[in-house]
Amino acid sequence: MxxxxxxxxxxxxxxxxxxxxxxxxxxxxxxxxxLLRRIELELTQHTAIEEEIFYPALKQAGEKEDAKMYFEAKEEHRTVDSLVLPDLKKTQPDSVEFSGRVKVLKELLEHHIEEEEEEMFPRAEELLDHATLDRLATAMQQLKKDIKASWEQRAA
Ligand SMILES: [Fe+2]
Ligand SMILES: [Fe+2]
Structure with a gap:
């Protein structure tokens, strides 16, 4: 992969x-x-592999327009990680407010994912060769494992 x-x-x-x-x-x-806990772990892992490994590789290989895409994506991550998700975690799961906040989180992430898949990833395929994409995947898989291990350690 x-x-x-x-x-x-x-x-x-x-x-x-x-x-x-x-x-x-x-x-x-x-x-x-x-479900919220699983989503939080998935997002923590995913944001880390993008921001620490994938985005920097793309930004380095790219041009000014790519840097703009990089900063926009990071800003969207920040909205989710430091605003929407922390608020949702503080909301009572049996409330209608919770349902409303989930809807916002879902819409934000679907929009973000669509932009990555339709703009950023095709651009990455132009800029990065197969060997680089394979090498990045190995590093990303390792980082995901490390993050999961530290989560499980914290939960234990
Ligand atoms: Fe992302
Ligand atoms: Fe993503």
Missing amino acids: NAIELLKQDHEVVKKLLTELSESTERAVKKRTE
Whole structure:
């Protein structure tokens, strides 16, 4: 699997979890809590591999327009990580407010994913060769593993 395939696979996982969460009811407190935790881990891993490995490689290989795309994507990550997700975690899972915030999170991420897949990834395929995309994937897989391990350690 190369770097782009790996990122797209992550996207599918997150989209599926978000759909499940948005279809859950106010009564399904346990389910909502578990899904939110899984989404948080997925997003933490995914944001890290993009911001620490994939985006910098693209920015370095690219031009001014690519740098703009890089900063826009990072800004969208920041909105989710430091605003929408922390708020959602503080919201009672049995409330209608929770349902509303999930909808916003889902819409933001779907928009972000669409831009990555339709603009950024095709550009990355132009700028980075096969060997580079494979090398990035290996580093990304390792970082995902490390993050998961530290999460599990914290939870234990
Ligand atoms: Fe992203
Ligand atoms: Fe992504």
